Amino acid sequence: MSRTKEMMDGEMELYLNAIDMDYADYYQWLETADYVNIVNEDADMALPMYSQYDIDQSLQYAKSCMLLEPSEIDRDIYFKLINEKIFEFLNKEYER
Numbered sequence: 149m150s151r152t153k154e155m156m157d158g159e160m161e162l163y164l165n166a167i168d169m170d171y172a173d174y175y176q177w178l179e180t181a182d183y184v185n186i187v188n189e190d191a192d193m194a195l196p197m198y199s200q201y202d203i204d205q206s207l208q209y210a211k212s213c214m215l216l217e218p219s220e221i222d223r224d225i226y227f228k229l230i231n232e233k234i235f236e237f238l239n240k241e242y243e244r
Contacts, residue, residue, distance in 0.1 A: 198238060206237040 177183055198206075210233035218226045 202238060206234045209237040210234045 210230045213233045214226075214229065216226070
């Protein structure tokens, strides 16, 4: 029975050492440039894609392109055309 207990204790010690090494590797990784790049990329994704000025300009562009009034065509079609012109302006400005 003591042999089994010794084997279990030895395995447990190996397991705990492996966990300690994983933590050490993780904390070392937190100090690397790779981690900083990942955090910066995530922060960039949180920023708005377009500024308020860009949106205002795209709305003005869309309104200037519309030759028909909403009463002349279906309202849904009118809004789809407006959306199309807004994205046309934004994509032309930023060529994404």
